[in-house]
Amino acid sequence: QAVLTQPASLSASPGASASLTCTLRSGINVGAYRIYWYQQKPGSPPQYLLKYKSDSDNQLGSGVPSRFSGSKDASANAGILLISGLQSEDEADYYCMIWHNSASVFGGGTKLTVL
Amino acid sequence: EIQLVESGGGLVQPGMSLRLSCAASGFIFDNYGMHWVRQAPGKGLEWVSGINWNSGKMAYADSVKGRITMSRDNAKKSLYLQINSLRPEDSGLYYCTKDTHDYGDYGDAFDMWGQGTMVTVSS
Numbered sequence: 001q002a003v004l005t006q007p008a009s010l011s012a013s014p015g016a017s018a019s020l021t022c023t024l025r026s027g028i029n030v031g032a033y034r035i036y037w038y039q040q041k042p043g044s045p046p047q048y049l050l051k052y053k054s055d056s057d058n059q060l061g062s063g064v065p066s067r068f069s070g071s072k073d074a075s076a077n078a079g080i081l082l083i084s085g086l087q088s089e090d091e092a093d094y095y096c097m098i099w100h101n102s103a104s105v106f107g108g109g110t111k112l113t114v115l
Numbered sequence: 116e117i118q119l120v121e122s123g124g125g126l127v128q129p130g131m132s133l134r135l136s137c138a139a140s141g142f143i144f145d146n147y148g149m150h151w152v153r154q155a156p157g158k159g160l161e162w163v164s165g166i167n168w169n170s171g172k173m174a175y176a177d178s179v180k181g182r183i184t185m186s187r188d189n190a191k192k193s194l195y196l197q198i199n200s201l202r203p204e205d206s207g208l209y210y211c212t213k214d215t216h217d218y219g220d221y222g223d224a225f226d227m228w229g230q231g232t233m234v235t236v237s238s
Contacts, residue, residue, distance in 0.1 A: 036224050038160070045210055045228035046152075046160065061226060095160050099222050102174050104150070104162035 001025050004096055004107035011113045016086050020110050022079040022096030030072050035079030036097040037070065039090075040109075046095065052079065086114050117141035117227050119211045124232035131201050135232055137194040137211030145169070145189035148214035148221025151196050154231075155207040163209070164196065168219025179205075201236045208233050 005023045012018040022037075024030045034053040038046040052058040052070025060068065067087075071080045083090055091114045096107040123135040135151070151163040164175045164185040175183055184197040194211055208231035216223035 038225070040160075045230055046225075047228070048224050048226045051224050061224070093159075097160075097162075097225075102222075103176060104152075104165065104225075106152075106160040106162060109159045 002108065003028065003100055003105045004098065006094075006096060006107040006110045008108070009111045009113065011115060012086050014086055014088060014114055017082060017084045018086055018090075018112060020081040020083070020094050020096075020112065021073070021076070022081070022107050024077050024079070024098070026077070028077075028100065030077045030079060031074060033079075033098045033100070035070060035072070037068075037079075037081045038095045038097065040093045040095065041091075049081070049094075083112075088114050090114055117213070119213065119227060119229035121209060121211050121229045121232035124209065124234045126235045126237065127201055128238050129201060129203060129236055132197065132199045133201060133234060135196040135198070135209055135234070137229060139192045139194065139211075139213075142213070142227075144192040146219055148216055148219060149187060149194050150212045150214060150221065150225060151185060151194075152210045152212055152225065152228075153205075153207045153234075154210070155204075158207070161207075165214070165221045166194070167221055172220070198234075201234075203236045206234055206236045 036051045037049040040046040048061040050060045093109045095109045118140045120138045148167045150165040166173045186195045210231045211229040212225040213227040214221040215226045
């Protein structure tokens with residue numbers, strides 16, 4: 001079982017909100033980890049969006065709109081990237097990441113379609 | 116402006132070696148940890164290796180351990196990745212990235228990325 005699992009795809013309408021999940025493998029407690037989120041558009045390198053551990057320990061990347069925010073669902077053992085007021089430019093692949101056992105681990109990515 | 120420019124990729128046969136380079140500019144290079152992250156065509160991101168500011172601390176992904184050596188030259192503001200015994204599954208775009216961790220360590224966000232250099236392993 002992968003360390004981080006993301007849904008392969010998600011669709012949402014312009015102006016709506018999208019909630020992207022990143023589920024940690026059983027036995028790895030989301031509460032102990034800082035979750036990082038990256039956005040990648042076709043033909044471009046990833047861009048850092050934000051990191052979230054708790055409401056008091058989180059940070060938006062430089063220049064990232066406040067429409068992007070992070071949270072956790074402890075009951076689902078998952079990190080969440082929330083994008084509000086969806087715009088067509090938000091259509092991209094989104095990756096979550098954690099530091100686990102001194103190594104960086106990425107989720108498989110979610111392709112967000114805005115239509 | 117912060118820039119990371121990778122080079123050294125190309126088409127190589129299985130079993131051969133390759134050395135990738137990353138030239139950094141626009142920031143105090145020896146203040147930060149650095150990483151290599153790769154992406155196979157049409158696939159997701161995979162962290163390959165990380166190094167702290169003075170090369171005193173390094174880590175490698177299990178998938179490449181034993182075949183890869185990461186190094187840096189702070190005087191030249193450059194990062195390197197030596198890949199030996201190349202396999203077809205090593206094919207992909209290799210990105211150089213900068214860590215945001217304080218005091219030159221690594222283990223935080225990757226806030227800057229290069230455009231990548233493509234490695235294709237095929238006979």
